Structure formats: C-alpha cells, structure tokens
Amino acid sequence: MTKEKILDATLHLIKSEGIDSVTIRKIASEAGTNVALINYYFGSKEKLMHEAMKMILETFRSAFEIFDVVGYPPIVRLKQFILTYASFLKDYPDLLKRILGHDPLFESVAEYVHFMKQQGFEKLSEVMTEVTGVTDRKTVLLMTQHMFAAIMSPFTKVNPVTKCQPNNCMQSSLLDIPISIEESIDLFFEQYFHKYLVKI
Structure with missing residues (x-):
C-alpha cells in the first residue's frame, strides 16, 4: 500500500508541478511517508521516476x-x-518536450519512442489513409506531422503550474484566447478534414 501511495504522490507532483520540480522530499511529504522508506522501495529517485514515467x-x-x-x-x-x-x-504538458527531445534521463521515454516508431505511427498512418484515401507514405506522414503540430504545439508552451484547469482549457500564447481542447480539435477537424467529415 505504501509503495502505491508513493507512486501516486509522484504522479500527482509530476502533473501539478512538472517533472523538474519533483524532489524526494516533496514526494515523501505528499505520500505521508519518509525519504528512507522511498529509498527502501525504489532504491533511488531515478528508479522511482522511471516507474512513474x-x-x-x-x-x-x-x-x-x-x-x-x-x-x-x-x-x-x-x-x-x-x-x-x-x-x-493537458495533464502532463512538459512530458511532450521530454518525448520530442528523447530525454536520456528516462529509459521509459526511449521505450515509448520505440513503440511510436514500430507501431504507433503505423496505426495512425493506416487510419489517415482510410480517412483521406491518400496512399503515398510521404504525404501521409506529412499530413500526420501537420496534425500533431497544429493540435499539440500549444502544450509545449504551457507551464504545468499555470495551465487553466477549471474549464479544461489551454491559453493560446499568441492570441490569449481561452479555448477548450474539444473546441480546438473540433475546429481543426472542420477545417483540415472538412472534405472527409461525416456527422460525428
């Protein structure tokens, strides 16, 4: 039970404060335990963070x-x-930067990048082809890149402490217009996929 509480506390701190702000002392305080017990269960902060990631x-x-x-x-x-x-x-905005940077601090990021290369993008490319009818791999990959850039770029600019949680919204760094994730994605699909859109 204590081990799970420590992991839950770590996940909560990563979500609320960002990866770089997490310390063993903060985790211990959040979990209602002590540093020695964290070291007993996980051996080190690095191993604990690896499990959380x-x-x-x-x-x-x-x-x-x-x-x-x-x-x-x-x-x-x-x-x-x-x-x-x-x-x-939205819950882990600074994690995207870690993934894009192939952060060597976390082995799990490398595992995830491997999954994306081997399976993730393959599944995504297949459904993009189903939606658009485009079969040229280079074009499909470019369209996928555009989609990720348009929808996920705001998350690379958000500080986990300042993200606007009450309305589940993200603040645009360019126009300062609060917009929900759903509204943003609806607008993107209406504009980018309007030729293929059916009633969703």
Whole structure:
C-alpha cells in the first residue's frame, strides 16, 4: 500500500508541478511517508521516476487502442485518438518536450519512442489513409506531422503550474484566447478534414 501511495504522490507532483520540480522530499511529504522508506522501495529517485514515467507513458500508449475498434468509422477513430492524446498532454504538458527531445534521463521515454516508431505511427498512418484515401507514405506522414503540430504545439508552451484547469482549457500564447481542447480539435477537424467529415 505504501509503495502505491508513493507512486501516486509522484504522479500527482509530476502533473501539478512538472517533472523538474519533483524532489524526494516533496514526494515523501505528499505520500505521508519518509525519504528512507522511498529509498527502501525504489532504491533511488531515478528508479522511482522511471516507474512513474512508465505508468504515464503506458497511458499514452493506450490512446492508440482506439484504432483497433473497427466498428467506428475511421474519422471517428482518428478524432477520438486525438482527443484522448491531447487530454493526456493537458495533464502532463512538459512530458511532450521530454518525448520530442528523447530525454536520456528516462529509459521509459526511449521505450515509448520505440513503440511510436514500430507501431504507433503505423496505426495512425493506416487510419489517415482510410480517412483521406491518400496512399503515398510521404504525404501521409506529412499530413500526420501537420496534425500533431497544429493540435499539440500549444502544450509545449504551457507551464504545468499555470495551465487553466477549471474549464479544461489551454491559453493560446499568441492570441490569449481561452479555448477548450474539444473546441480546438473540433475546429481543426472542420477545417483540415472538412472534405472527409461525416456527422460525428
């Protein structure tokens, strides 16, 4: 039970303060335990952070499971994936920077990048082809890159402490217009995929 409490406290601090602000003393205080017990269970802060990151990135990986639900139209699967993925990024905005930077501090990031290269982007590319009819791999990858850049760029600029949680919104750094994740993604799909859009 104490081990789970320590992991939960670590995840909460990563979410609320960002990875770089997490310390063993803060984790101990949040979990209602002491530094010695954390070291007993995990051996070091690095090992504890690795376990926490592994749990978070496993959640990220689960977003790709929507692509396996063939009962939904491809455009619905694509939109649901983006909504789910963006929701995770809202909770862990500085994690995207770690992933994009292939942060060597966390082995789990390397594992996640490997998954993305081997399976994630393959699933995403397949559904993009289903939605658009485009089969040229280079074009599909460029479209995917555009989609990720447009939707996920705001998360790379958000400080985890200042993200606006009450309305589940992100503040645009350019125009300072609060907009919900759902509204942002709806607008993107209406503009970018309007040729392929069905009633969702």
